[in-house]
Amino acid sequence: MDFISKTIKEKPKVLLIYTQRMIRGRTFEMIENLGILTLAAQLNAHGFDANAYTGITTDTVKTIEKMKDNLFAICFYCDFDNQSAVASMIKYLKSHYDFYVVLGGPHTRHMTATDLDVYQADAIIKGEGEETLLKWLNGKVTGGEAAVPGEIRSGEKADYVQINDFSKYELPCNEDVLDYREMPLLSVITARGCPYRCAFCFEGGNSKKLRMRPVEDVLEEIEQRLSNSHRPRYLFFTDDTLTTDTDRLKLLLAGLRELRKKHDFVWFCEGHPGFLVKHPELIREMIDSGMVRMQIGMESGVAEVLKAYGKQAKPEDIKKVVEICYEEGLPQLTGNYIIGGAFETEETLKETTKAVLELLNLAPGLLDLSTTFIMPLPGTKIYNHPEDFRIVLEDRDYITSFEDFPVNHTWGLSLPEVCMGRSRFITKISQRMKEQFEKGLIPKERIKQDFQLALKYGIAGGYFKYIYAKNIVMFHYYSKLIEYDxxxxxxxxxxxxxxxxxxxxxxxxxxxxxxxxxxxxxxxxxxxxxxxxxxxxxxxxxxxxxxxxxxxxxxxxxxxxxxxxxx
Incomplete structure (x- = not known):
């Protein structure tokens, strides 16, 4: 391209972007996108000047416009949530600026040559881009036009690229974030892919195999990134598969215990209830290694629904994990319930609500529960065969929602009824949590733990956000107690x-x-x-x-x- 100056060619400036539509405070802004952060590290190790950026669409456009004169390329991370936003932004950028625009990310798995016209990027590269993105950008620097693996081209088949040996690639570096400022949360991924095949999950529905990083590499990355920190950190293990292999988990826990002797951090992970009920002793080991918050798949209180989802766990497994976590003193256990999912009716909603209230009674102060609607993620069983789950997909492309309104309903419930079901469910949970607090059923030590996690590590659970923090006298009390430890x-x-x-x-x-x-x-x-x-x-x-x-x-x-x- 004629616009490429000698300066840009010597150290080309690349901006890797994860953006979503205009709702501030969403989870994606708080949890680092390790995909673009890892790619930035790889590019920087090979002669590029790359930064990772996460933000809502309007801020993203403003950021690009400030940098436009120095940019060699922009690379968008595209997933199910941001597909329409990314398509619109690329069309705008290509009509106003000359830098290259590349599209990647998990949503490219199901893209074809027809998407070249939809997105209008200079390239759509399918799969994990540690090698392919570098090769494509290097080709543009040198003026080459060679196709790279995974690149979608008209009339050619493009396979989704997966890598197996993670050790040869650069470790992510927080300082590669554009305008980096240190936050409490520090994301880490220990594996790619998933061995489970949950009917609603993109990873389970599309991944070919589980590819685990060596524990030594994971610990090296954590230590390297903690050594550059200047405050207490909250490690957030982003993969779903930490509790898959007992020997590997124990090795990781031993390493985390050693690291906590040198660094001030706590951590979160996702756990599989079916695995944890078979190895309950590991919960104690995980807590002793610094785990303060864990998420388990809950989804529904109805056994038949969990079976249909392929959860490989039963309601009684979930109940048992809740009991163990409470007895062992885990500060926070979180879980999500799908409203309007498989076979949902008024009766299944009542059964799930009853089950959840029983869980809250078992463990006052422990649970941080959330709700979601089914998202028709491409490649999943629900997307491919919604009728098998008595689901009607009204908006398969998820264009009409910000996660605040369902895009599908069930044979037994209309869209408004799904919304009302969610509202009633949340109300009953909130009421029970408030009752527990007002009746003094939540142990003081648990309340104090929640304040410590929020004020020191930035971990604000449901009880803290919706009850404790709203009491100004209580907030002042625990703030002083923690400040003058x-x-x-x-x-x-x-x-x-x-x-x-x-x-x-x-x-x-x-x-x-x-x-x-x-x-x-x-x-x-x-x-x-x-x-x-x-x-x-x-x-x-x-x-x-x-x-x-x-x-x-x-x-x-x-x-x-x-x-x-x-x-």
Whole structure:
């Protein structure tokens, strides 16, 4: 191309982009896209100047326009969620600018030559691009026109490229993110592909085989990226297959335990309930290695539905994993329920709701539950044969939704009924969570853990976001408790001697309090706080030890006071 200057040819500037439609705060903005980050590392190791960028479409266009004069190429990551946005953006860019535009990502698996006209990119490359993207870009730098594996060309068959030996490629580097600023979350992938074949899952429906990275390589990557960190980190294992091989998992857990001696981090992973009920002892090992949050596939409370999905787990397996996680002290266990999925009717929704409420009762404060609608992902059983699941796909290309409205319904429920079913389901879950908190059923230690994870590692679970954080007095109380770790204690934590000699400290400002809800003696304690020990305060207010204990217990339960050894 004539526009390519000598400077650009010497170190071509490439921007790798993952963008979605205009809704801020969605998960994709918080979880790093390791696909484009890994490609950026590979390109930078071979003479390019590459950055990875994630953002909503309007911000993406503004970013490109700022960089337009220096860009050699833009590479879009295309998945089911952003296909229409990417198509529109490429058409716009190709009509205004001269740099190359390349399309890749998982959605290319089912693309054909007809998509060359739909997307209008300079190239559509199918599959994992560590080698193919580099080869294509190098060809453009040198003026070559050789086809690369996986590139869609008119009249030719293009296979989806998969790689097996990950060790020879560069490790992702966070600093390759455009305008990088350190965030708590640090994404890591340990394998590609999936051995399971869930009927709704793109990975399970399309992957040929599970390809695991050597544990040594995974640990090397984690240590390298943690060594460049300047704050506590939250490792987010993004693959679905961490709990697949017991020996490999134990080796990884041992490595994580060693790394935690040098670095301050905790971690999340997805676990398979069918695997975990067979190896329950691993849950304890995972927690001891730093796991604070895990997701398991829940999907439905109906056994026949789980069987139809191919989950290889039953409702009783899910229940057992919940029980074990609660007993072992896992801070957060998350799961997702599909509303309007396979064979859904009013009766199945009622059965699922009943099952979920029972799970919440089993483990107050543990579960962080979410809901979704079925997405007709290409290559999945539900996409290919929706009638087998009594599902009607109204919008197979998922053009009409931001994940807030279903694009399909069931034989037993209309689209509005699916929406109403989801609303009722969420309402009942929220009500039960609030009841648990209001009745004091959630252990204080669990509440404190949730605040620690949110304030230190950026992990905000459902109870924290929708209940704890909305209570300004409670938020102030736990913020101080965590900020002055060990210097301030709660009443229930104090030994018998400490309950006499430690100093009462007022935590919320008076402006935060509903003064009408505080009696005169409690006001006096708050007024004199910071000056007297518990024993001295009881003498001053002429209260017996028993009455003072009851009063301080009540005030502690209302998040009004903490205790320190010194004034």
């Amino acid at each position: 060990g210097l301030l204690k709660e009443w229930y934590e104090l030994s018998k001697a400490e309950k006499d000699n430690w100093i009462i400290q007022k935590i919320p400002a008076f402006s935060m309090l509903d003064i009408k809800a505080v009696n005169q003696i409690e006001l006096d304690i708050l007024k004199y706080s910071g000056r007297f020990s518990v024993k001295e305060m009881s003498h001053k207010l002429k209260l017996s030890s028993e009455n003072m204990n009851k009063l301080l217990t009540k005030m502690s339960d209302h998040y009004l006071i903490l205790f320190s050894e010194f004034i």
